[in-house]
Amino acid sequence: MASAVELQEIEVWDGNMAASHALRQAQIDVVAAYPITPSTPIVQNYGSFVSNGYVDGEFVMVESEHAAMSACVGAAAAGGRVATATSSQGFALMVEVLYQASGMRLPIVLNLVNRALASPLNIHGDHSDMYLGRDAGWINLCTCNPQEAYDFNLMAFRIAEDMEVRIPTIVNQDGFLSSHTAQNVRPLSDEVAYKFIGDYQSKNSLLDFNKPATYGAQAEEDWHFEHKAQLHSALMHSSRVIEKVFGEFAKLTGRKYNLIETYDIEDAEVAVFALGTTVESARVAAKNARKRGIKAGVATIRSFRPFPYAELGNALKNLKAIAIMDKSLPAGAMGALFNEVGTSLYQVKDSKHPILSNYIYGLGERDLTQVDLENIFKELQENAQAGKLTHPTQQFIGLRGPKLSFC
Amino acid sequence: MKGWNDFEIGAILFPFANNGEEALESHNNERDYTPESSFKASVAHWRVEKPVHNSEICINCFNCWVYCPDAAILARDEKLRGVDYVHCKGCGICVDVCPTNPKSLLMFSDHEDNQNALKNWPQKEEKKKN
Numbered sequence: 001m002a003s004a005v006e007l008q009e010i011e012v013w014d015g016n017m018a019a020s021h022a023l024r025q026a027q028i029d030v031v032a033a034y035p036i037t038p039s040t041p042i043v044q045n046y047g048s049f050v051s052n053g054y055v056d057g058e059f060v061m062v063e064s065e066h067a068a069m070s071a072c073v074g075a076a077a078a079g080g081r082v083a084t085a086t087s088s089q090g091f092a093l094m095v096e097v098l099y100q101a102s103g104m105r106l107p108i109v110l111n112l113v114n115r116a117l118a119s120p121l122n123i124h125g126d127h128s129d130m131y132l133g134r135d136a137g138w139i140n141l142c143t144c145n146p147q148e149a150y151d152f153n154l155m156a157f158r159i160a161e162d163m164e165v166r167i168p169t170i171v172n173q174d175g176f177l178s179s180h181t182a183q184n185v186r187p188l189s190d191e192v193a194y195k196f197i198g199d200y201q202s203k204n205s206l207l208d209f210n211k212p213a214t215y216g217a218q219a220e221e222d223w224h225f226e227h228k229a230q231l232h233s234a235l236m237h238s239s240r241v242i243e244k245v246f247g248e249f250a251k252l253t254g255r256k257y258n259l260i261e262t263y264d265i266e267d268a269e270v271a272v273f274a275l276g277t278t279v280e281s282a283r284v285a286a287k288n289a290r291k292r293g294i295k296a297g298v299a300t301i302r303s304f305r306p307f308p309y310a311e312l313g314n315a316l317k318n319l320k321a322i323a324i325m326d327k328s329l330p331a332g333a334m335g336a337l338f339n340e341v342g343t344s345l346y347q348v349k350d351s352k353h354p355i356l357s358n359y360i361y362g363l364g365e366r367d368l369t370q371v372d373l374e375n376i377f378k379e380l381q382e383n384a385q386a387g388k389l390t391h392p393t394q395q396f397i398g399l400r401g402p403k404l405s406f407c
Numbered sequence: 408m409k410g411w412n413d414f415e416i417g418a419i420l421f422p423f424a425n426n427g428e429e430a431l432e433s434h435n436n437e438r439d440y441t442p443e444s445s446f447k448a449s450v451a452h453w454r455v456e457k458p459v460h461n462s463e464i465c466i467n468c469f470n471c472w473v474y475c476p477d478a479a480i481l482a483r484d485e486k487l488r489g490v491d492y493v494h495c496k497g498c499g500i501c502v503d504v505c506p507t508n509p510k511s512l513l514m515f516s517d518h519e520d521n522q523n524a525l526k527n528w529p530q531k532e533e534k535k536k537n
Contacts, residue, residue, distance in 0.1 A: 105417035166416060204419050212427040214420040217445060220452070226411035227418045234416070 002027065002056045004190040005049075013185045015149040015178040019085065019111045019171070020045035022153030024055055025193035026109075029080030029200070032060040032071035036090035037123045038175040039113035043085050057081075065090035069097035069110075076106035077215045079205025081157065085111035087175060089118060091129040095136060101168045102137030102231060104215050107160035108168040109153065110138070114276065115175040116364045124365030125175030127275060127327040130304065131336045137231050139169040139238060140304040142275050146183045149173045151255060154188070157197045158245045165238045166203060167231070172304070176365065177277040188253065196252055235306050242303055259308045260315045261300050264290070268297030270380035271316065273341055274325035275300060278361075278368060282325075285373030294381045307340050313348025316341070320384035321355040323376045327362040334358050334394055334407075355383045361397040372397050420444060447493075450477075454497035456514040459524040460489045465511035471501035508532055 005024070013021070019042045023031065031050075033043035050059040057080075062068045065086050076082040086094055091112055101108050114130050116122040134140065139159060143152045152171045160169040173179055188196065204213045219227055239259060250256035263283045265271055272282040279300040289296035299315060301308055316322060324342075326335025333339070338358040345351050359376060361368045376397075382390045392405035415421070422444040423430040430438045440446045458471075465487055472480040472487065479495040481488040490501075490512075502512045508531050515524045 103418055204415065204417065210427050212422055214422060214445065216418060217420045218450070219418060226409075226414070229411040230414075230416060233412070 003053050005054055007187045007189060009186065010184050011187055012182050013146050013150070013187075014041075014180050014182045015143075015146040015173045016041035016113070016180070017045055017182075018146040018150035018185050018187075019153050019173070020049065021187060022150050022193070023083050023109075023111075024049045025154070025188070025190050026081065026083070026157050026197050027056060027194060028083050029057040030060060030072070030075035030082050031057065031084055032062050032068045032075065032082075033084050034062055034065045034068045034086070034090060036065065036087050038115060038125070038179045039085040039087040039090075039111060041179075042111050042113070065093040066097060069094040069101065069108075072108050073097060073101050073104065073106060076101070076108050077104060077206045079202035079207050081161070081200040082106070083109040083111070083157075085113065087113045088115035088123075088129050092117060092132060095133060098133055098136035098138060098168070100216060103227065105166045105231070105234075106168055107157075107166050109156045109160055110168065110170045111149075111153065112170045112172050113175050113179045114172055120364075122364040123175075125177055125179075126363050126365060127172075128329060128363075130170075130172050130275075131328050133170065134305055134336070137167070137235065138305065139165075139167050139235065139242070141169065141171050141242075142300070142302055142304055143171060143173045143178065144277055144279050144300075145178055146181065147185045147255075148257075149178060150185055150187060151249065151253070151257070154193055154197060155245050155249055155257075158248075159238070159242050161198075161201065162238075162241045162245075163201070163203070165234060165241050167234060167238060172276070174276040186253075192252070196249070239303060239306050239308055242306075246302075257302055259302055260311050261302065262315055263298040265297035265299055265315065265319075267295060269295040269320045269384050270322070270377060271297040271299055271319050272323045272325060272373065272376060272380075273299045273316070273337070274327075275304065275337065276327070278325055278327065281368060281370065282373055285370055285377060288370070288374065289377040294377050296377050296380075307344075309340075309344045309347060312341065313344035313351060316345060316354060317348050317351040319354040320352070320387075321357070321380040323357050323359055323380055325359050325361060328360075329363060330358075330360055330394065335360060338394075355387075355389055356393070357383065357389065357391070358394040359397055360394065366398045368397060422446060445494075449493045451493060451495055451497070454492075454495060454517055456497050456499070457492060457495060457517050457519075458490050458497070458499065458501050458512045459515050459519075459521050460487060461511045461513070461525055461528055462487070462489075463511075464507050464509060464528075466507055468506060470504045470506060471512055474500050474504045476500065 117128040286296040324338040393407040396404040424439040479491040
């Protein structure tokens with residue numbers, strides 16, 4: 001039996017430490033890990049918890065991220081609670097196995113500390129890796145700070161392991177901005193946290209010799225389509241369970257999360273839509289914009305997959321202009337978020353069809369300043385007053401050289 | 408025919424209809440396999456040519472049985488008893504490793520009748536003189 005850690009009511013943790021403690025409290029059976037910046041401290045801290053007797057499970061050291069996720073798939077199929085952490089290139093190497101995990105419906109929890117993708121090599125944060133994994137059939141949850149990294153890790157186990165869901169789940173946090181920034185975190189006691197997550201319920205465990213199962217068998221054109229459709233359906237319906245878990249967590253802690261988080265959006269005319277730590281900066285900028293007479297708001301989502309189309313469309317449909325912020329290379333298209341938000345608004349009933357613009361920012365952790373956000377709100381206001389776009393749809397913020405914009 | 412929402416999640420197949428530990432104790436001919444198991448379901452769709460076994464030439468060396476990547480060579484009572492066409496992919500490895508002269512396993516078109524194939528078996532090849 002593992003020893004408990006006595007936690008203070010308020011701990012000063014960075015996002016990585018917060019995630020490590022949440023993983024420890026979940027009493028995971030197997031963590032297979034290959035460290036990579038900026039997620040390294042998650043498994044490093046966890047390793048010290050294991051060696052100091054605070055965890056009963058196994059800690060498997062492997063030779064690559066591909067092997068780490070493979071070991072996780074094996075351990076999860078065998079019937080254990082499993083988690084790991086990674087970033088950037090390591091996540092890219094894992095991607096091949098991510099599809100195995102979701103296809104086999106293994107409720108693995110992965111901490112993805114978002115970081116840029118090479119080349120050029122860059123260890124700092126942007127959302128490129130999150131977008132790389134978006135079609136892998138995992139639930140993707142988004143967090144803004146260490147407290148949320150902690151809370152969402154606890155909830156991720158509940159969501160992934162729910163018998164209606166059984167889908168592996170990624171908890172995203174911003175590299176360095178969240179992962180290495182120490183803040184006040186209010187943890188649950190070990191006992192309360194474990195009780196919230198609950199004992200692991202295995203399903204079709206490989207180690208059940210009375211009911212042997214073949215995992216990941218071949219299915220060509222005769223059945224492959226049906227299996228993928230089943231996964232998609234479960235993902236699309238998982239938001240119901242995500243909301244249920246959000247509700248139970250709120251009852252336990254008083255911290256209420258929603259699929260759509262809005263700030264001052266009720267009477268807003270213009271809004272910024274973003275993911276991760278940018279949301280907090282945008283809230284400050286919106287508050288300042290209101291002082292200048294701009295009816296500004298901010299919106300974000302908690303689950304990037306499943307994407308809450310209807311809820312988001314309803315939350316944003318009455319706005320006049322929206323800036324959609326993409327912290328990844330658009331790579332020959334509009335930003336990924338821009339496309340998703342646009343679809344939400346186009347499909348929702350009685351949408352007033354807000355004017356949409358796409359801002360590409362923060363690649364490789366280029367700063368997004370309050371002045372940048374102030375300018376974005378200014379441009380949104382001009383769009384709202386003119387009733388049309390007064391600038392190109394897609395613009396790059398903070399890029400050196402001649403202004404880069406498209407469409 | 409089942410729909411996408413009818414089957415077990417996770418693309419999982421259950422080989423045995425009853426208790427698995429009991430099934431393992433009996434010979435695989437007598438086990439109660441499920442229709443979805445890869446034992447009963449044909450996994451040989453892409454075979455173009457099939458190996459035909461000629462028991463009159465066969466010396467029961469079991470080379471083919473050892474090398475078959477799909478365990479599709481049937482061996483019973485210490486004798487080779489032909490090929491399991493539900494699992495054979497037609498790779499031809501068994502023919503390649505067969506040491507007899509002429510070979511006791513040969514590839515024929517998948518459409519060829521086995522009796523016909525046996526009638527058209529080639530004669531012993533003379534060793535080439537140096």
